[in-house]
Amino acid sequence: MCRQTAIGHSTLLISLIKKLSEPAMQSLKHFKRVATDWFLWGMVLATVLAYFLPHFGATGGSMHAEYVINIGVFVVFFLHGVNLSSEQIKKGLSNWRLHVMIQVFTFVVFPLIWLACDKLLGSHVPALLMLGFFYLCALPSTISSSVALTGSAGGNVPAAILNASMSSVIGIFITPWLVSLLVGTGAGGIDLGDTLLNLCAMLLLPLVLGQLLRPLLGKFFARHKKYTNLIDKMVILLLVYAAFCNSMISGMWQSQGNSVILTAFIGTALLLAVILLLTTRTARALKFDHADKVAAVFCATKKSLAAGAPMAALIFGSNPGLGLILLPIM
Numbered sequence: 001m002c003r004q005t006a007i008g009h010s011t012l013l014i015s016l017i018k019k020l021s022e023p024a025m026q027s028l029k030h031f032k033r034v035a036t037d038w039f040l041w042g043m044v045l046a047t048v049l050a051y052f053l054p055h056f057g058a059t060g061g062s063m064h065a066e067y068v069i070n071i072g073v074f075v076v077f078f079l080h081g082v083n084l085s086s087e088q089i090k091k092g093l094s095n096w097r098l099h100v101m102i103q104v105f106t107f108v109v110f111p112l113i114w115l116a117c118d119k120l121l122g123s124h125v126p127a128l129l130m131l132g133f134f135y136l137c138a139l140p141s142t143i144s145s146s147v148a149l150t151g152s153a154g155g156n157v158p159a160a161i162l163n164a165s166m167s168s169v170i171g172i173f174i175t176p177w178l179v180s181l182l183v184g185t186g187a188g189g190i191d192l193g194d195t196l197l198n199l200c201a202m203l204l205l206p207l208v209l210g211q212l213l214r215p216l217l218g219k220f221f222a223r224h225k226k227y228t229n230l231i232d233k234m235v236i237l238l239l240v241y242a243a244f245c246n247s248m249i250s251g252m253w254q255s256q257g258n259s260v261i262l263t264a265f266i267g268t269a270l271l272l273a274v275i276l277l278l279t280t281r282t283a284r285a286l287k288f289d290h291a292d293k294v295a296a297v298f299c300a301t302k303k304s305l306a307a308g309a310p311m312a313a314l315i316f317g318s319n320p321g322l323g324l325i326l327l328p329i330m
Contacts, residue, residue: 039233039236039237042233042237043237043240046237046238046240046241046244047240047241047244049241050241050244050245050247050248050323051244051248053245054244054245054246054248054249055245055249056245057238057241057242057244057245058242058245058246058248058249059242059246061245063242065238065241065242065245068238069235069238069239069242069310069313070202072231072234072235072238072239073202073203073235073239073310073313074202074206075206075231075235076206076231076232076235076306076310077202077203077204077206077207077210077310078206078207078209078210079210079221079228079231079232080168080206080207080210081206081207081208081209081210081211081212081213081214082210082211082213082214082217082218082221083210083214083218083221083222083225083228084165084207084210084211084214085161086211086214095156095159095292097286097288098156098159098163098288098292098295098296099159099162099163099166101282101283101286101296101300102141102163102167102295102296102299102300103163103166103167103170105275105278105279105282105300105301106140106141106167106299106300107138107140107167107170107171107174107178109275109278110136110137110138110275110303111134111137111138111178113137113271113274113275114133114134114137117133117267117271118130118134125263125267126260126263126324128321128324128325129260129263129264129267129324129325129327129328131182131183131321131325132264132324132325132326132327132328132329133267133268133271133328134178134179134182135175135179135308135312135315135325135328135329136268136271136303136308136328136329137271137303138174138175138178138179139171139175139303139304139307139308139311139329140167140168140170140171140174140175140303140304140307141163141164141167141168141299141300141302141303141304142164142302142303142304142305142306142307146160146163146164146298146299146302149298149302150294150295150298150299153294153298154290154291154294155290155291155292155293155294155295155298156291156292156294156295157295159292159295159299160295160298160299163295163299164299164302167299167304168207168304168307169204169207171304171307171311172196172199172200172203172204172311173196173199175311175315176192176195176196176199176311176315177192179315180192180195195314195315198314199311199314199315202310202314203307203310203311203314232306235309235310236305236306236309239309239310239312239313239326240309240326242313243309243312243313243322243323243325243326244323246320246322246323247320247321247322247323247324248323249320250320250321260324260327261327264327264328267328268328272301275300275301276297276301279296279297279300279301280293280297282296283296283297303329305329308326308329309326309329312325312326312329
């Protein structure tokens with residue numbers, strides 16, 4: 001009897017230890033994934049290189065960033081077009097309430113949250129960093145992580161593909177328009193007409209070309225997906241490096257100090273917490289099933305660095321503060 005009781009206590013103790021250790025193990029796995037993410041470390045390296053070699057990657061420098069990056073961006077969006085599955089998009093067309101909610105959060109709720117924060121805290125945050133936060137809020141959703149996370153959590157993958165793809169195309173027009181509302185057009189602002197033409201030439205045109213050539217090239221690039229993802233990330237790293245090089249040469253970081261990095265980190269963390277709460281409550285209020293709730297939360301809370309970095313280079317041009325504007329997205 002005593003032996004059975006001891007065995008029962010041991011089993012209970014082991015079960016309790018397992019339950020208590022699960023969160024720690026999950027955190028350890030997450031930390032390991034972050035620690036071994038070469039792209040994350042690549043962004044750190046890009047900023048460090050910009051500090052030591054700013055003239056090489058700046059506009060007019062030996063790297064000829066203004067040409068290399070334009071070619072890279074064109075190639076990246078061409079590959080996005082080739083990899084965009086029209087069949088998957090068609091599958092997700094019917095669920096209009098989910099699509100409306102995601103797009104409204106992406107392009108309306110995010111900027112409204114920024115407006116509220118600007119009223120409360122704008123005077124305490126550097127103007128260029130606040131512009132960076134607004135630019136983050138105006139960006140489209142990201143395709144890769146939205147779809148991957150939705151799939152891994154048992155969500156509605158066709159709807160995620162449709163919304164992330166739709167968001168990327170809409171963002172080519174909506175994002176620069178929203179930025180122009182904040183900074184104005186003409187002198188001291190952006191030329192909206194020229195910006196839209198540049199975005200169409202550099203982003204929309206290759207996207208359409210890629211989609212048209214998908215029947216011929218789709219299977220080939222699907223077999224070599226890891227290489228297309230590598231090209232995507234390398235172009236982003238080049239953009240980050242070039243942006244920080246220009247900021248270093250202009251003396252932007254010296255004048256702002258290291259506190260802006262902490263401010264950007266805290267600001268993005270709080271923004272994510274608020275938007276996660278709002279999307280979860282809204283999806284529940286709309287009585288979505290589990291699959292649609294997952295798609296809504298993951299698609300409506302993500303912002304695209306892959307689209308944001310190239311668009312920033314086209315919208316803000318050679319603005320010496322581009323590194324600071326990009327900081328919240330990173």
